[in-house]
Amino acid sequence: MDTQLIPAELAQQDTPGAASQIFLDSAGSSLPPSSVLDEVINHLRREAEVGGYRAFGExxxxxxxxxxxxxxxxxxxxxxxxxxxxxTRSWLSILDAVPLGQGDRILTTEVEYGGNAIAFLNLAQQVGATVEVVPSGADGLIDLEALRDTLDERVKLLSLVHVPTNGGVVSPVAGAAAIAREAGALVLLDACQSIGQLPVTLEGTGADIITGTGRKWLRGPRGTGLLALRRDALDRLRPRLVDLAGATWTGRDEISLRDDARVFELWEYSVADRLGLLVALRYALDLGLDRVAASVTDRANRLRAGLEPLPRVTVRDLGEQPSGIVSFTVDGMAADDVKTALAERDITVTVSRVTSTRHDMTRRGLEQVVRASPHYFVADGQIDRAVDAVARL
Known part of the structure; x- marks a missing residue:
């Protein structure tokens, strides 16, 4: 039986702003449900009434x-x-804990995020490791045979991106993860663009560690992140950036690290935002992650189908299993100009640049693409109006 879609009009009742504009930027920072907004604001008010410590204790x-x-x-x-x-905090904390030394190898892919690549290269230069890119096939997906051929005992980490910032593809990460783990490498999965639009589990992805954000498809507050890691993977990591949350000062010159994933947490954080993130998690789980995924796919496919026949418009998505991200260009118009023109019509999109995903964009000869990412609260009529607005450009 087909998964029942989430009615956009019903979702808009919980989403201030979704009806008055055409919001196509959930891959950037989505619109939170009213319950998330209320939770954050109410806790901030409570902190103003009784102080942060007492409000936290409650x-x-x-x-x-x-x-x-x-x-x-x-x-x-x-x-x-x-x-x-x-x-970013989740991802950097894990990377910093991976034991790396002279001659060690880090493998990444052509769809790696710019922020991750910068961190890899910086760390590799400091410790004498190397960063190597596993090539993609014509479909933009990692070449599994090339991955298998390049693995050896010096590969300490494989970095995978579940859904790239551009290109509209869902990477089949489980196959790559299985190959890498069999060779003894840790697998770090950046799922910042997939959690909240797809079911993402440790078992299903095959990853050792998953990192993600609250502000995108999960519809949580900005300034929130998550990580999940297998217990046996924790035994192979060496956390360095720890404080009162991740360790206990047990003696004058002694500390005891936590033996669970919370060793990577910091003592100070926004309690209001954390509470808002928990509401967003419950909201997504109550809707059903399969139902969310089917609804996002439906909205994105409608947008692609509308854009593809337009003259001067080229959809830049890759792969056979597209995500909720729809990337396109308009001949004769810079992506920034398209974004501005659509904003004047109350249509919110964003721009993905070569600096965000250099390997993939360079391979395809692209400098910028327009990125549209409709969530389940975007109605069919809104998508059709967005297509019409692009056509009028």
């Missing part, structure tokens, strides 16, 4: 219950999840 049980909620989301145990202040 919600401690909810904060602790959040680990079980995140575990349900990632299909793992509560001790295998942690919260951070961004996907």
């Amino acid at each position: 919600r401690l049980d909810d904060i602790e219950a959040g680990y079980g909620l995140a575990a349900e989301f990632f299909g793992c145990s509560p001790d295998e999840v942690a919260f951070t202040d961004s996907a």
Whole structure:
């Protein structure tokens, strides 16, 4: 039986702003449900009334219950999840904990994010490791045979991107992860563009570690992030950036690190934003992740189908399983100009640049693409009006 789609008009009742504009930027920072907004604002008000510590104490049980909620989301145990202040914080904390030395190798792919690549290259230069790119096939997906051929005992880490920032593809990461883990490499999956639009689990992806953000498809607050890691992967990591949250000062010159994923958390964080993220997680789980995925796919496919026949418009998506990200260019118009022209019509899109995904964009001869990412709260009529607006350019 087909998964029942989420009615956009119903979702808009919970989404301030979704009806008055055509919002196509959930891959950037989505519109939160009213319940998320209320949770954040109400807690900030409570902090103003009684102070941050007392307000936190009143919600401690909810904060602790959040680990079980995140575990349900990632299909793992509560001790295998942690919260951070961004996907970047999650990802950098893990990278910093990977034991790397002279001659070690890091493997990445052609759809790697710019922020990740910068961190790889910086760290590799410091410790004498190398960063190598596994090539993609014509479909933009990682070449699994090339991956298999390049693996050896010096490969300490394979970095995978589940959904690239451009290109509209869902990477089949499980196959790559299985090959890399069999060779003894850790697999770090950046899922910042997939959690909230697709079911993402440790078991399903095959990854050792998954990092993600709250602000995109999950519809949580900015300044929130998550990570999930297998317990056996934690034994291979060496966390360095720890504080009172990740360790206990047990003696004058002694500390004891936590033995779970929370070793990567920091003591200070926005309690209001964390509570908002937990509401967003529950909201997505209550809707059903399969239902969310089917609805996002439906909206994105409608947008692609409308754009593809337009003269001067080229859809730049790759792969046989497209994501909720729709990338396109308009002949004779810079992507920034398209974004501006659509904004004048109350249509919100963004621009993905070569600096965000240099390997892929260079291979395809692209400098910029327009990125549109409709969530389930975007109605069919809104998508049709967006297509008409692009046609009028």
